[in-house]
Amino acid sequence: xxxxxxxxxxxxxxxxxxxxxxxxxxxxxxxxxxxxxxxxxxxxxxxxxxxxxxxxxxxxxxxxxxxxxxxxxxxxxxxxxxxxxxxxxxxxxxxxxxxxxxxxxxxxxxxxxxxxxxxxxxxxxxxxxxxxxxxxxxxxxxxxxxxxxxxxxxxxxxxxxxxxxxxxxxxxxxxxxxxxxxxxxxxxxxxxxxxxxxxxxxxxxxxxxxxxxxxxxxxxxxxxxxxxxxxxxxxxxxxxxxxxxxxxxxxxxxxxxxxxxxxxxxxxxxxxxxxxxxxxxxxxxxxxxxxxxxxxxxxxxxxxxxxxxxxxxxxxxxxxxxxxxxxxxxxxxxxxxxxxxxxxxxxxxxxxxxxxxxxxxxxxxxxxxxxxxxxxxxxxxxxxxxxxxxxxxxxxxxxxxxxxxxxxxxxxxxxxxxxxxxxxxxxxxxxxxxxxxxxxxxxxxxxxxxxxxxxxxxxxxxxxxxxxxxxxxxxxxxxxxxxxxxxxxxxxxxxxxxxxxxxxxxxxxxxxxxxxxxxxxxxxxxxxxxxxxxxxxxxxxxxxxxxxxxxxxxxxxxxxxxxxxxxxxxxxxxxxxxxxxxxxxxxxxxxxxxxxxxxxxxxxxxxxxxxxxxxxxxxxxxxxxxxxxxxxxxxxxxxxxxxxxxxxxxxxxxxxxxxxxx
Numbered sequence: 308x309x310x311x312x313x314x315x316x317x318x319x320x321x322x323x324x325x326x327x328x329x330x331x332x333x334x335x336x337x338x339x340x341x342x343x344x345x346x347x348x349x350x351x352x353x354x355x356x357x358x359x360x361x362x363x364x365x366x367x368x369x370x371x372x373x374x375x376x377x378x379x380x381x382x383x384x385x386x387x388x389x390x391x392x393x394x395x396x397x398x399x400x401x402x403x404x405x406x407x408x409x410x411x412x413x414x415x416x417x418x419x420x421x422x423x424x425x426x427x428x429x430x431x432x433x434x435x436x437x438x439x440x441x442x443x444x445x446x447x448x449x450x451x452x453x454x455x456x457x458x459x460x461x462x463x464x465x466x467x468x469x470x471x472x473x474x475x476x477x478x479x480x481x482x483x484x485x486x487x488x489x490x491x492x493x494x495x496x497x498x499x500x501x502x503x504x505x506x507x508x509x510x511x512x513x514x515x516x517x518x519x520x521x522x523x524x525x526x527x528x529x530x531x532x533x534x535x536x537x538x539x540x541x542x543x544x545x546x547x548x549x550x551x552x553x554x555x556x557x558x559x560x561x562x563x564x565x566x567x568x569x570x571x572x573x574x575x576x577x578x579x580x581x582x583x584x585x586x587x588x589x590x591x592x593x594x595x596x597x598x599x600x601x602x603x604x605x606x607x608x609x610x611x612x613x614x615x616x617x618x619x620x621x622x623x624x625x626x627x628x629x630x631x632x633x634x635x636x637x638x639x640x641x642x643x644x645x646x647x648x649x650x651x652x653x654x655x656x657x658x659x660x661x662x663x664x665x666x667x668x669x670x671x672x673x674x675x676x677x678x679x680x681x682x683x684x685x686x687x688x689x690x691x692x693x694x695x696x697x698x699x700x701x702x703x704x705x706x707x708x709x710x711x712x713x714x715x716x717x718x719x720x721x722x723x724x725x726x727x728x729x730x731x732x733x734x735x736x737x738x739x740x741x742x743x744x745x746x747x748x749x750x751x752x753x754x755x756x757x758x759x760x761x762x763x764x765x766x767x768x769x770x771x772x773x774x775x776x777x778x779x780x781x782x783x784x785x786x787x788x789x790x791x792x793x794x795x796x797x798x799x800x801x802x803x804x805x806x807x808x809x810x811x812x813x814x815x816x817x818x819x820x821x822x823x824x825x826x827x828x829x830x831x832x833x834x835x836x837x838x839x840x841x842x843x844x845x846x847x848x849x850x851x852x853x854x855x856x857x858x859x860x861x862x863x864x865x866x867x868x869x870x871x872x873x874x875x876x877x878x879x880x881x882x883x884x885x886x887x888x889x890x891x892x893x894x895x896x897x898x899x900x901x902x903x904x905x906x907x908x909x910x911x912x913x914x915x916x917x918x919x920x921x922x923x924x925x926x927x928x929x930x931x932x933x934x935x936x937x938x939x940x941x942x943x944x945x946x947x948x949x950x951x952x953x954x955x956x957x958x959x960x961x962x963x964x965x966x967x968x969x
Contacts, residue, residue, distance in 0.1 A: 316381050320395075320399050328413050335417060383571070389452050394452055397431050400434050405480045414430065427472055456568060460473070460474045478565070487570070497548075498546040503537040511524075520598075522538065524600040524615055525605065530658070531655075547563065547566060548575045549574060551577050560590065563590075572595065573596035573597065574590060576599050619655075620656070622650050637676075651730075662682060665685035669685065683773035698799065701769075709767065716876075719873035753765065753853070756875070759877060760913075762778070762854065772850070777806070778813055803849050804848055815853035815861065816860040837864075841864050844868050880907050880908050883912065886917045900937045902937055909960070919947055923946055944960075
């Protein structure tokens, strides 16, 4: 919109308003008995009373001008808000003091009150040639276009109807003067329409053009908002995107709708929930296209809407999107292996773009080329904090080289990562887990004694997949009250669906234990809890790892639903030697008498216990500011034995029995 066109339309129409104001002022002056009285309007003289009683104010002879330029802002506004010619003139009368200060004084004179510097309902009707008791006054009713559309506000409702003050909101004034800045009291942004070739948005856009709506888009990959914007673009509208999660307690729905109508845009609102029913019903009646979105199903009790499921990206389309986003960020096509490593993330188009944008900034800050680690950090940056309140987040810092495990266990861990990477293709595209509401999750069971490396292995798997590890705190899950444990688990599974992480249930037999014969009410409710977990694991879409010290305690029904079972045996002598060496590390000084082969051969400890011994020995050495000696290691083993409740036998310590205090 050019300034010339604004002037040729708005200023010409305001000039006509000025002419009518001049005429009204002249008419008033001709019959004013006290034109020079500086206190006029503050009291009534007998002459003024006689003039008032002599007759009513005669409206100006006026016919509204109908030749609005269709492409002007005023003409476009009249079309979008269904304003009649009289509505336009009433709006201009109310608008005049906001664009020309002279009207303030003139209106004060015509109102017989220098403090009332805006048009009143009565003065606006007079200037537009409408009798005070005529049909024109109903253009100020709450359901009339000017007020229902938010273009005009009537102030001071305690006054008589004709004395109430008219005011045009600042946003409407700014729009008519050429300002396109979105200014709302809530989180919203305007997304200009961009041509799309996607089949679903084009089909839904055609439905909107046929007045089918509002629409609700449901998805599991967080891509519904982008699809909603593309749908409005296909229908020929910009999109005013409103973040429902950031709404204030009393959201200005009327302002949102007015902004959308001012810009000729549709509204994208979400993610919706059951607490927003009043808002949904208000938006349902908005005279603009509305598209809701969420990850949950639409409840028909909320309001009328057509719900459509947005299919997740398949592996081919996701790979294409990763390649496109990386090319845009770096200027060169990415390596095929980089794209292949990223395709396992279940992200929508918008999330892929956001992850790459974050990765590009991280690479720039580090002064490095964009790598897989940067992109993985970008993916993790999108994880919400909801699950942090229910589980402990661990950012993986270990890798395959830190594990000391037998080959069969390593193969099972590799199998777990393979399933996690390719689950969309196998379970989705190839439909190897069809029907029954089953999810595309991958569940593994790590079984073995305490300290055999189950938790560290889970961390390594998370690191290999480029995800965070979330360790569920069972104290926040298990509850003595009936039904509360299931609610807590449901919150965990729901939050886990929104993050890109690996869920770890440590000591899983506490919640995944065997069902028992029902002998009393406690047994019955325990079995109900187990049955719920069985059903919930079926529909889980994420990656979950269960650890247990005793596999026999886990219900067989859970075992059947597990994709990978990894056994963690106690380490043999060769593995214990490697564990002693790695746990002591390369930074800590070692004395010449340190005999690690002896420790590995004589002390049958799990990896966790060996690490605890190494830490204890390190503290003993640090206290005397010296290297770690064999005596320190033997003393740490003695302490660990007692902590584990094992007997400290002198023949087990051999020549170091005296150092052990046995």
